[in-house]
Amino acid sequence: MSALETNTAINMKLIIVGLLIFFSIIFFVELQPGKPEVTYTAAIAFLMAFWWVTEALPIGITSFLPIILFPVLGVLDGKDISDAYINYVIFLFIGGVIMALAMEKWDLHKRIALKILSVVGGSPFRIMLGFMLASSFLSMWMSNTATAMMMLPIAFSVTSALEDVYGEGKISAFAAGLLLSIAHACSIGGIATLVGTPPNLSFLRIFEIIYPNAPEISFGQWITFAFPITVMIFLFSLSLLYISYKPKGKIETLDASFFKDKYKALGVVSAEQKRVFVLFVSLALLWVFRSDLNLGFIRIPGWSTWFKNPKFLNDGTVAIFIAMLLFIVPSTKKNEALVSWKIMAKLPWHIVFLFGGGFALAKGFIDSGLSMYVGGLLTSTGNMSAINLVGTLTALMSVLTEFTSNTATTEMLLPIVSGLATEIQVNPLLIMIPVTLAASMAFMLPIATPPNAIVFGTGKLKMIQMIKTGLIIDIFATIVIVLMTLFWGTIIFDIDPNVFPEWAEQSAKVITH
Numbered sequence: 001m002s003a004l005e006t007n008t009a010i011n012m013k014l015i016i017v018g019l020l021i022f023f024s025i026i027f028f029v030e031l032q033p034g035k036p037e038v039t040y041t042a043a044i045a046f047l048m049a050f051w052w053v054t055e056a057l058p059i060g061i062t063s064f065l066p067i068i069l070f071p072v073l074g075v076l077d078g079k080d081i082s083d084a085y086i087n088y089v090i091f092l093f094i095g096g097v098i099m100a101l102a103m104e105k106w107d108l109h110k111r112i113a114l115k116i117l118s119v120v121g122g123s124p125f126r127i128m129l130g131f132m133l134a135s136s137f138l139s140m141w142m143s144n145t146a147t148a149m150m151m152l153p154i155a156f157s158v159t160s161a162l163e164d165v166y167g168e169g170k171i172s173a174f175a176a177g178l179l180l181s182i183a184h185a186c187s188i189g190g191i192a193t194l195v196g197t198p199p200n201l202s203f204l205r206i207f208e209i210i211y212p213n214a215p216e217i218s219f220g221q222w223i224t225f226a227f228p229i230t231v232m233i234f235l236f237s238l239s240l241l242y243i244s245y246k247p248k249g250k251i252e253t254l255d256a257s258f259f260k261d262k263y264k265a266l267g268v269v270s271a272e273q274k275r276v277f278v279l280f281v282s283l284a285l286l287w288v289f290r291s292d293l294n295l296g297f298i299r300i301p302g303w304s305t306w307f308k309n310p311k312f313l314n315d316g317t318v319a320i321f322i323a324m325l326l327f328i329v330p331s332t333k334k335n336e337a338l339v340s341w342k343i344m345a346k347l348p349w350h351i352v353f354l355f356g357g358g359f360a361l362a363k364g365f366i367d368s369g370l371s372m373y374v375g376g377l378l379t380s381t382g383n384m385s386a387i388n389l390v391g392t393l394t395a396l397m398s399v400l401t402e403f404t405s406n407t408a409t410t411e412m413l414l415p416i417v418s419g420l421a422t423e424i425q426v427n428p429l430l431i432m433i434p435v436t437l438a439a440s441m442a443f444m445l446p447i448a449t450p451p452n453a454i455v456f457g458t459g460k461l462k463m464i465q466m467i468k469t470g471l472i473i474d475i476f477a478t479i480v481i482v483l484m485t486l487f488w489g490t491i492i493f494d495i496d497p498n499v500f501p502e503w504a505e506q507s508a509k510v511i512t513h
Contacts (some may be wrong), residue, residue, distance in 0.1 A: 014056035022047040026073075026388030032373055040073040041368040045361060045412060050419070052354075052408040059408070060350035066364060075368050084251050084363045085356030089205040093355065094347065095319025096195040099276075099283055101346055102326050102339050106272040108280075109138055109147075113154060114266065118259035124174055124247050127158060130259075132181045132238055136189025136230065140196045141284070143348070144186040147450035151182045158258070160245075168246050176461050177245025182471060183451040184237045184443055191440050192230040193287075194222045194315065198351060199410040203436040206362040206414045211428065213503040219315045220302070225492040229484050230438065235479050237443075244469055261352070272331045276338055279329070283322040287315055321492035350378030351407070358411025365415035372419045386430065386497045391482045393417060393431050397438040398468070399477050402448045410439045425500040434485045441477040444470035454487025 032038040044065060051062040069083075071078035101406065103109045113134035120130035131151065138147040159175040168500035190197035194204060258370035264449060291302040304310040326339045364370070385391065400409050417435055442448030444467050446456035455461060489495060 011054075011056045014054045015051070016055075018047050018050040018056060021050070032369070033093045033300060035369060036071070037075045037368040037372050038370050040069075040075050041364045041370040043369070044069045044073070044075075044364065044513055048357065048361060049408065049412055058350060060353035063353040063360075064359060065400050066360035068156065070360070070364055075364055078475055079362065081360050084209070084360040086354075087205060088314050088358070089201050089208075089359075090355060091316035092195060092204075092314075092319045093198075093201055093352065095283075095316065095321075095323040096141065097143070097347055098323040098326060098343065099280060099319075100146065100341065101343050101456070102276050103142065104146065104340065106270065106276055106348075107266065108273045108276050109142065110154075111263070111266055111269070111273060112138065113151060114263040116155070118263045124171075125242050128174075128178060128181050128242055129238060131155060131158075131178060132185040132234065135182050136192075137233060139186045139189035140193045140282070144190050144197060145450040145454065147189075148182055148186050148454045150452065152179075154262075154366065155179060155182060173245045174247040176465055177241045179458060179461055180245070181238070181241050182467065183449070183455040184241070184473065185234065186451040187440050187443065187449055188230055188233050188237060191437050192227045194219050195287075196317075197440045198407040199436050199439040200354070201282035202355060202358055202407055202410045203414060203432060205359050206411065206418075207335060207428070209359060209362050209430060210366055210415065210418045211503055213506050214293065214501075215494070215503070216311070216314075219287035219290060220300075221492055223288060225433075225484075225489055226437065228488065229480055232480050233441075233473070236476050236480075237473050240469055240472060270332070272338060275329050275331075276326070279322055279325055279338075282423075283318065286318045286322070290315065290318060346450040354407055354411075358407065361411060362415045370415075370419075372422065384497055386426075387425075387482065387486060390431055390434050390485060391478070394434040394438045394478050394482050398441055399476055401442045402445050402474075406439045406442065406449065410436060422504065427495045427497065427499065427501055428504055429489070429495050430485065430497055432494070433489055434481045437481045437485075438478060441481070442479075443469075443473045 022043050025039065025046060029039055029042075030036075031042060047069075048065050050063055051057050051065075052059055056062075066076075066081050067078065070076040070081045100109075103112075116134040116137070117127070117130040120126050120133060131154075135147055135151050155178050159171065161180060162171045162174070187197070191200065194200050207214065207217065262493075286303070289300070289302055290304050291310075302310070304313045306312060318423050327337050327341075329338050330336070331338050397409070397413060400413075413435060414432055416433050421431055440449070443452070446453050446463070446466065448470075452466065456466060486497070489496065496512070
């Protein structure tokens with residue numbers, strides 16, 4: 001039997017196991033007497049989670065289950081659940097991906113990475129710093145997976161040059177540390193922006209679904225809050241990795257011309273790279289300064305206030321506007337713009353559908369009453385102090401995300417966490433935001449994130465190396481996220497830990513009735 005046939009047979013068994021448990025919940029479990037929709041939603045959630053985690057079916061296909069099962073079981077109308085699959089967050093993601101693909105098409109991402117390394121690189125510490133800066137910066141705007149893949153060949157060329165000069169034995173540990181630094185930086189950089197990692201976008205939309213009357217969370221607000229967290233975890237991870245994997249014995253600084261030569265090999269900056277870069281910077285600035293930025297000590301008015309209806313403009317509007325310009329602004333090739341329709345084939349549609357499935361599931365959680373039911377089961381946590389409550393939930397997500405899909409886990413847990421917030425009368429943002437950030441803080445296992453899997457797949461890392469430093473960074477990241485949420489996030493998002501906000505109260509009344 002071939003490997004393909006073996007995988008097909010395993011997947012078929014997983015499909016059957018998932019269905020058996022699904023029907024067992026439907027027919028033999030009653031979570032809330034008189035409200036079968038609560039049980040049905042739980043069964044659907046389990047089936048989706050099981051197939052997502054095992055990938056018995058492609059994750060994009062599994063994400064279509066709500067369109068079928070919610071109407072069939074009488075939980076939600078097919079039209080209503082279908083509407084959950086397309087919204088401004090989806091367009092925010094699509095616009096960001098088109099920009100990332102444009103950067104990749106014209107090698108702008110490689111030029112940015114090598115430029116950073118040519119400025120920073122030299123000694124082993126500065127080389128690691130350069131790789132982490134490049135990886136984290138690019139991951140703020142483009143796929144963490146694509147960033148890791150792009151940085152790997154550059155890392156191999158650096159370690160190869162060091163091996164030629166100093167011998168493999170002297171720098172083998174450093175080579176492993178360099179690979180880990182790339183994987184870690186991709187995850188760390190991704191949390192800084194709303195488009196940097198899928199869990200952030202999942203949070204944005206699920207929060208809006210559950211709390212339609214809540215104040216908008218803008219791109220600028222998020223980066224103001226999350227960027228300092230990124231910096232702290234970045235510096236800790238850099239220090240720990242260098243101390244753990246620094247070269248054996250004394251190693252002289254790598255010739256400064258190494259990265260400069262590689263940068264020069266790219267040739268002169270092309271007109272296309274200049275145009276894409278201008279649009280990229282414009283996109284970032286328009287996102288950051290769209291809404292008012294309240295830094296606590298100063299309030300910066302957003303450019304959207306220039307328009308008659310500022311609330312009509314959102315980050316998805318900006319993303320699609322710049323994406324359209326990429327299709328309009330010409331390249332130097334005859335009758336060709338910076339990007340063409342062919343680039344749309346490279347969009348990760350499975351992630352788009354995963355988002356949609358998660359949003360649909362979140363709507364089912366709320367409308368069926370399942371989130372309130374689960375929240376009621378967790379009301380004992382209401383006796384905890386704010387720091388213990390946030391710390392417990394953040395740590396729980398950090399552990400879960402080591403073994404499961406970050407995005408799928410986020411989309412499963414956030415509705416439950418919101419139900420808990422309602423039950424214990426705490427501001428939902430106080431626990432939803434740190435749980436979302438923790439979803440991306442998975443450094444221990446190869447299966448935890450795509451960047452982890454990519455660097456582990458090189459065969460140059462041992463599992464124990466990844467676990468040893470990953471566990472320490474996981475713990476540090478959890479502590480930083482919790483403390484920054486309680487002390488910095490409460491300022492940026494106007495959270496009073498002791499007050500259940502009116503917009504959350506309104507949503508709770510709608511769900512109850």
